[in-house]
Amino acid sequence: MQMLRSHAFVAASLALVMGLAPAAAQTPDQQQPATPEEPRLPGEPALPDAPPMPPTPDEMPAIEEALSGLEIPSEELGREAQLEALFRQLGDAENPHWPIIQGQIWRVWRRSGSASMDLLLHRAQEAIEKKDYTTAFVHLDDLVRLAPEFAEGWNQRATAYFLTEDYGRSMRDIEAVLALEPRHFGALSGLGIILDRTGNDAGALRAFRRALELHPNLPGAQKGVDKLSEQVDGQEH
Numbered sequence: 001m002q003m004l005r006s007h008a009f010v011a012a013s014l015a016l017v018m019g020l021a022p023a024a025a026q027t028p029d030q031q032q033p034a035t036p037e038e039p040r041l042p043g044e045p046a047l048p049d050a051p052p053m054p055p056t057p058d059e060m061p062a063i064e065e066a067l068s069g070l071e072i073p074s075e076e077l078g079r080e081a082q083l084e085a086l087f088r089q090l091g092d093a094e095n096p097h098w099p100i101i102q103g104q105i106w107r108v109w110r111r112s113g114s115a116s117m118d119l120l121l122h123r124a125q126e127a128i129e130k131k132d133y134t135t136a137f138v139h140l141d142d143l144v145r146l147a148p149e150f151a152e153g154w155n156q157r158a159t160a161y162f163l164t165e166d167y168g169r170s171m172r173d174i175e176a177v178l179a180l181e182p183r184h185f186g187a188l189s190g191l192g193i194i195l196d197r198t199g200n201d202a203g204a205l206r207a208f209r210r211a212l213e214l215h216p217n218l219p220g221a222q223k224g225v226d227k228l229s230e231q232v233d234g235q236e237h
Contacts (some may be wrong), residue, residue, distance in 0.1 A: 079108060079111075082108055083105065083108055083183070086101055086104055086105050086108070087105070087183060087214065089101045090102060090105065090214070090215055091213075091214065091215075091216065092216075093216035093217060095217075098215075098217045102215065106186075109151065109152045109155075109181065109184070110152050112147055112150045112152070112153070113150075114147065117143060117146065117147045117150060117153070120139045120140075120142055120143045120146075120153075121139075121143060121152060121153060121156060123135075123139050124136045124139035124140045124143065124156055124157075124160075125156060127139065128156070128159065128160055128163070131163075133160055133163070133164050136156075136160050137157070137160060140153060140156055140157040140160060141157070143156075143157075144157060144173075144176075148176075149180060150180075151176070151177050151180035151181040151184060154173045154174075154176040154177045154180070155173070155174075155177045155181075155184060155186060155187055157173050158170045158171075158173035158174045158176075158177060158187065158190060159186075159190065161173060162190055162193075162194065167194045167197070167198060170190065170194060171191065171194060174187045174190060174191050174194075183214050185211045185214045185215040185218050185221075188207050188208075188210050188211040188214075189207070189208070189211050189218060189220060189221055189224075191203075191204075191207045192204045192205075192207035192208040192211065192221070192224050193220075193224070195207060196224065196227075196228065201228050201231065201232050202232050204224065204228055205224070205225065205228040205229060205232045207224075208221045208222075208224035208225050208228070209225060212225065
C-alpha cells in the first residue's frame with residue numbers, strides 16, 4: 001500500500017512540475033506514437049539514443065580498481081550516507097573523477113540487499129545487452145514483483161521498455177524509480193528523451209535540467225538543454 005501511495009504522489013508531482021499530466025494519465029494501451037524525429041540542422045546537438053546504463057558486470061572490476069585511489073565513503077556508513085557523500089562529489093562540475101563517482105553511485109544502486117534479487121538483475125542486464133528482451137522482461141517482472149522497493153529493478157525494466165519503444169510503460173516505471181530514488185539521474189535522462197520524442201518539449205527540458213542539477217557532467221543532458229532551451233524558453237516569454 002505504501003508503494004501505491006508513493007507512485008500516486010510521484011505521478012502527481014511529475015504532472016505538476018514537468019507538465020506530464022496528459023502522458024501520465026494514459027494507460028500503456030493508449031500510448032501515443034512517438035513524434036517522428038525532425039531533421040537536425042548542421043551543428044545542432046543530438047540527444048542520446050538511450051538513457052545512461054549502469055556498468056556491466058565485466059566493467060565493475062575496473063571501476064573498483066579506480067575507486068582505490070579516491071576518497072569513497074565506506075559501506076559501514078550505510079546506504080543513504082554513502083549516496084549523500086557521493087552526490088556531493090558528483091555535483092562538483094569541476095571534479096575530474098566524476099565518471100568513477102558516477103560508477104560508484106550505480107554500484108550502490110545495484111545492491112538490493114538480497115543475493116537472489118541481485119542475480120535476477122544481473123541476468124536481466126545480460127539479456128538486455130544481448131537484445132533478448134523476452135528473457136529480460138521475465139527476470140525484471142519477477143524482480144519488481146518480489147522486490148518492489150528496489151529502485152534499480154524498476155529502472156532496468158523502464159530501460160528495457162524504452163529500448164523496445166514502449167514509452168508508456170517506460171514512463172510508468174520511471175515514476176516508480178523516482179518515488180524510490182528521486183536523484184536517479186539515469187531515470188531523469190530517460191524521461192527527458194521520451195518526452196522529447198513524444199513532443200513534450202517543456203517537460204523534456206525540465207527533466208534534463210533537473211538531471212544536470214544532480215550530475216553536471218551527465219552525458220547527453222547538456223545536449224538536451226541546448227536543443228530545447230531556446231525554443232521552450234522563447235515560447236514562455
